[in-house]
Amino acid sequence: MSDEETVSKESVSIKHLACAVLTISDTRSAGDDTSGNLLAASLAHAGHDCRKRDIVKDDVYQIRRVISDWIADEEIQVILTTGGTGFSHKDNTPRAITPLLDVDIPGFGELFRQLSFQEIGTSTVQSRALAGMANGTVIFCLPGSNNACRTAFDSIIRDQLDSRQKCNFVTHLIRE
Template sequence: MSKSESVFEPLAVAVLTVSDTRTAETDTSGDLLVARVQEAGHSLAARQIVKDDIYQLRKVVSDWIADEDIQVILTTGGTGFSGRDSTPEALSVLFDKTIEGFGELFRQVSVEDIGTSTVQSRCLAGLANRTVIFCLPGSNNACATGWDRIIREQLDARHRPCNFVGQVRR
């Protein structure tokens, strides 16, 4: 099969909500990401809610990075500027490679919705142990923007000229 005849390859995705206040019943951004992942044809490999604590975040994500059955990690929350927001500090040190373009593109497309407030978004992405990690803000709108405008295509082997499917472990 040539590259132009690529087929969709479902990936195993873990979703992590970073919040001191959300519960399984109130985790609407996590619910949104799970629905988008499954609607796209991927499988949900794990889901968890973790307090905004650097070491708890690193533990959960490190365990998922080491899990051969997880290829993608999506986080929601903890990317702002409040005192407890620590997702970038917690997770960037785990990356083997940083995907600088993700944060840049996210801010570019989100300016249409939230204007200059997008400068306060510290969303980021990286690769670690052949696992791609996307860290999104905690709002439903931000998660929808990130998934619909960037991540969905990048997790589809048919997207050209490039995508992350070939970078994650098989």
């Protein structure tokens, strides 16, 4: 085993990423945005900076406006959205964000639904959680429930944003 392989994860500094959190909801406000708060706190706990936060109605064009601005912002490397990924006609997140992506990350949605199945059973088939990259920014679109956000962040996203992990998305971010 080489010296490099024997270095523990804890002894290597994590690369702090500039992040943004968007809550997509027709009912949430800054005072009761529990899933947005959970994601912002999770990012901070993982050593990242939540530099932008917003709440928009579940409207394709309002979602695209904010996401497009953040994708174009050279400061933002990671975007987490919460809400609007369900199966009803009122859930517009996938329809709003998919056309903005340069590349899809299909494994994220697949893995999220597999993990969610253990928690909520077959209802997970109604989740359209997704991820992708746009202009060097990684975007994760999560359901609006706190449990779903916690599952996605703790089980998938945290490690994928950890520069100390052997295989992660940090290596694909072009912004410094």
